[in-house]
Amino acid sequence: MVLPHAGFNSPAGVAAGLRRFAERLGRPVVVYVKQVGYLAPEDVARLTADGVVSWVKYALVRPDPADDPWLRRLLELVPAERVISGIGEQPAVTHLRDFGLGGYTSGCVCVAPALSTRMLAACRAGDWTEAERIRELLRPLEDLRNAHHPVRVLHEAVRAAGIAETGPLLPLLHPVTVAEGGAIRAAALALRAAEAEA
Numbered sequence: 001m002v003l004p005h006a007g008f009n010s011p012a013g014v015a016a017g018l019r020r021f022a023e024r025l026g027r028p029v030v031v032y033v034k035q036v037g038y039l040a041p042e043d044v045a046r047l048t049a050d051g052v053v054s055w056v057k058y059a060l061v062r063p064d065p066a067d068d069p070w071l072r073r074l075l076e077l078v079p080a081e082r083v084i085s086g087i088g089e090q091p092a093v094t095h096l097r098d099f100g101l102g103g104y105t106s107g108c109v110c111v112a113p114a115l116s117t118r119m120l121a122a123c124r125a126g127d128w129t130e131a132e133r134i135r136e137l138l139r140p141l142e143d144l145r146n147a148h149h150p151v152r153v154l155h156e157a158v159r160a161a162g163i164a165e166t167g168p169l170l171p172l173l174h175p176v177t178v179a180e181g182g183a184i185r186a187a188a189l190a191l192r193a194a195e196a197e198a
Helices: 011-025 041-049 069-077 092-099 113-125 128-148 150-160 178-197
Strands: 029-033 053-058 083-085
Touching: 011 029, 011 041, 029 041, 041 053, 041 069, 053 069, 069 083, 069 092, 083 092, 092 113, 092 128, 113 128, 113 178, 128 150, 128 178, 150 178
Parallel strands: 029 053, 053 083
Antiparallel strands: none
């Protein structure tokens, strides 16, 4: 998977770079779309058709995941089974139910693996009521991930929930603030309690 680069780039330049990288690697890559303007849907479609991209991790955060013109355009050009929701559980039900995406990456699986697994099973079974019920349990921690930073929040949530001592963050990231940490701890502990019931 080629992680997105936020900096000096353009969609055509990213497409060219992905093509060069995959050619050098000798196999297709997973493209991770996380920012508007990183790639155009047409770029992704060309790369997919040419065998440069095997599948797409789609991670544009929208206020309403059902209102997503970029994703709708992508799915006019690339088969939905080649695209996964890549933002965690928050938009996953909408992405799988309404857009037909092939799957999703979990945000809270490191804190609540049983709940995350049950949500996936509910989605696969088309039990959208149960999937939404579980998504609501995961929502407080997912909202904090969106608000503060996915890595920083999960790093602190794993520690605060008593799962593991996570140690210092890597350079270029900073620890959560005291206020952020309190909210993360409350959400992580509530999620662990819901996990225990599951």
